[in-house]
Amino acid sequence: MPQRASRDPRTLALGLVLVVVSSAAFGSSGAFAKxxxxxxxxxxxxxxWRVAGAALVMLPIALWSLRGRWHLLTRSRGNLGQVAAFGLVAVAGCQFAYFNAVETLSVAVALLLEYLGIVVVVGWLWAVHGRRPSRLTLVGVGLSVAGLVLVLDVFSGVEISWVGVVWGLLAAVGLATYYVTSAHEHEESLPxxxxxxxGLTVGAVALVAASATGLIDYxxxxxxxxVAGAFVPWWVPVAELALVAAAIAYGVGVIGTRLVGATVASFVGxxxxxxAILIAWVLLGELPGLVQLVGGLLILGGVVAVRMGERPDDDVPADATRDGAHDGTAAGDGTGADGIPADWSATHPVA
Structure with a gap:
């Protein structure tokens, strides 16, 4: 992978601000959807409505970014497959599963379940590509599983919707797909x-078709x-979900990630x-119990450990990366010998 240009402090500061803004925008989706x-x-x-509205905003921007480079779509089956996986699974499938989870679980619990997708990525890389996780990564997985037990509060006798839990775990699979598809980069990658x-457009078309045919309950x-104790027209939360929690969140997040790098953005994300917990508390009066908050901290700590354990190869000198002799990467395409991106830790997206 070519060595990245050094970033000045102002650029890093701007990137960090954009990633935080993107995180806040994504975090608002659960409260408004509920x-x-x-x-x-x-x-x-x-x-x-969320994905279709966001697609209307983002499609012109996508077409503008492709001007003069239409061959990236017309001549690359890989890029077409990447768009399809991103739109159908990482966008439509993940958000559909998350909102189903939110229907019967608190926003915080549903989102914590979704973030287990990072653990899913580790398991997928190990099972499919033989990339054995480091000890720190395994510690992170263990912390996340322990945190999950506390978040679900299984020992207190409190009733919990296991249907909602299943939807939350399906959202985790969608988030894992987002990480894998969005991090795949090579010389002919899409902007x-x-x-x-x-991807949003593909997801929107699929959702509209599924709704029109009765495939999903619409x-x-x-x-x-x-909202926050006040009555507002229905289109207010819909506009927030489409414009703020989707279009702005994705667009700003991508720009911020470019400025600070995917690894830093994934931590900040x-x-x-x-x-999400703060917004749900303010707008809906939802606040997890003490045991669930402790479990949430364990999950977040586990995710951080996973990130640190699966450190990307961006720090490898440019010469070694070009030669592919030291890190097992193929020259110029940013992927490892097993075809997995050297840096799969793209920013969050997607609740």
Whole structure:
């Protein structure tokens, strides 16, 4: 992988601000979606409107970023497959599963379950590509599993929706798909904004088709929605979900990640969980119990350990990367000998 140009402090500061803004924007989705669900919207209705609205905003930007480089789509089956996986699984599937989880679980619990997708990536790399995780990574996995037990509060006798838990874990698979697809980079890769815009469009088309044919349960309501104790028109949370929690979140997140690097952005992106808890507390009055908060801290600590244990090869000198002699990477394509990206830790996205 070519050596990255050094970043000045102002650039890093701007990038960090953008990633934090993106995290806050993503973190707002659960509270606004749950407000809609309480008035008769189904998860299918919420995710269809969110993704379709975001696609309308991002598609022109995606097309602009591809100007003069249409061959990246017309001549590359790999890029087409990447867009399809990103749109169908990482966007549509992940968000649909997350909103189903939010329907019966608190926003915080649903999001913590989704963030186990980072652990799923580790297992996938080990099982499919033989990339054995480091000891620190295994410690992180153990912390995350222990945290999951506490988040679900299985020992207190409190009833929990196991259907919601399953949806949350399916959202984790969608998040894992996001990390794998968005981090795949080579000489003929799609520009990040093109991948985001085209992926959202694919997801939107799939969701509209599934809703129209009855494949997913689609229902909306024009009833006024309660947000932070006040009644607002239904289109207010819908606009927030489409414009802020999707279009702006994806666009700003991609730019911020480019400025600070995927690894730094992925760490900072963990603040999404904190923002989601805070926003759900302010808007919905939801706050996890003490045991669940401790479990959440264990999950976040486990995710950080996984990140540190699976450190990318960006620090390898440029000469070694070009030769592929020291880190096992193929020259110029940014992937390892097993075809996995050297840096799979792209920023969060997606709740």
């Amino acid at each position: 407000a809609l669900l309480a008035t008769g919207w189904t998860p299918g209705g919420v995710v269809t 990040p904004l093109a991948l985001a815009g085209l 229902a909306t309501s024009s009833t006024r929605v309660v 963990l603040s999404e969980v904190l923002f």
